[in-house]
Amino acid sequence: MFEVSLELAAALIGAAFAAGFVDAIAGGGGLITLPALLLAGASPLEALSTNKVQGSFGAATAAVAYARAGHVKLRGQIGAAALAFGCGAAGAALAGLVPTGWLRLALPVILIGIAAFFALKPGLSDDDSTARLAPATFTAFVVPLIAGYDGLIGPGAGSFYMIGFVALAGYGVLKATAHTKLLNFASNLGGLLVFALYGAPWWAVGLAMGGAQIAGARIGARTAMRIGARVIKPLLVITSGALALRLIWQMI
Numbered sequence: 001m002f003e004v005s006l007e008l009a010a011a012l013i014g015a016a017f018a019a020g021f022v023d024a025i026a027g028g029g030g031l032i033t034l035p036a037l038l039l040a041g042a043s044p045l046e047a048l049s050t051n052k053v054q055g056s057f058g059a060a061t062a063a064v065a066y067a068r069a070g071h072v073k074l075r076g077q078i079g080a081a082a083l084a085f086g087c088g089a090a091g092a093a094l095a096g097l098v099p100t101g102w103l104r105l106a107l108p109v110i111l112i113g114i115a116a117f118f119a120l121k122p123g124l125s126d127d128d129s130t131a132r133l134a135p136a137t138f139t140a141f142v143v144p145l146i147a148g149y150d151g152l153i154g155p156g157a158g159s160f161y162m163i164g165f166v167a168l169a170g171y172g173v174l175k176a177t178a179h180t181k182l183l184n185f186a187s188n189l190g191g192l193l194v195f196a197l198y199g200a201p202w203w204a205v206g207l208a209m210g211g212a213q214i215a216g217a218r219i220g221a222r223t224a225m226r227i228g229a230r231v232i233k234p235l236l237v238i239t240s241g242a243l244a245l246r247l248i249w250q251m252i
């Protein structure tokens with residue numbers, strides 16, 4: 001039934017549950033699932049594409065949970081989500097064509113910067129601050145960059161959306177988290193559709209992991225809405241720092 005043994009499938013499902021919980025709060029769930037898929041024997045293309053399958057479930061679940069609680073109006077994000085979808089697909093289409101060595105070198109630095117921003121910047125809370133970019137400018141320039149990265153590589157995209165909403169759009173931490181999820185889902189789905197054309201995903205494993213993502217995302221979203229910045233900030237620091245360390249370890 002699964003593309004791997006039952007034991008490996010069970011381990012991947014457990015990893016997806018943990019990733020769904022983390023991703024719903026702070027992003028970075030791919031830090032957990034992508035290495036797990038590679039360790040299970042997936043090729044890089046299979047791991048990236050299967051990660052899109054299962055990750056789409058978690059992002060969609062979190063987006064709906066935040067919307068139902070009134071933290072985001074999904075209809076107001078339709079235009080930005082459509083752009084994220086297209087750029088995610090474009091990023092995935094370039095996955096086999098664009099040399100990404102320079103990106104692997106830059107990503108740890110960027111992620112450490114994100115961790116430092118949330119760890120050290122005073123005054124970060126669930127209250128909004130002054131926006132540095134107008135909403136249209138944010139959608140036109142910031143969303144495509146992050147969505148393209150999500151399609152091309154993926155892990156950490158949720159954290160990048162978060163830093164953009166907090167630092168540039170002026171959103172409070174909880175509001176930023178809520179607004180991240182639909183865009184993350186859209187760019188994820190765009191990348192998945194392109195990868196599916198290559199026949200790369202492990203569909204049975206990906207769908208089973210998707211079910212675990214839904215459960216983890218529900219719990220994570222409830223936790224974030226109940227506690228807010230007090231749980232989101234430290235988890236963002238941890239996930240961004242851990243992803244940076246993993247990337248550095250891979251280069252050694």
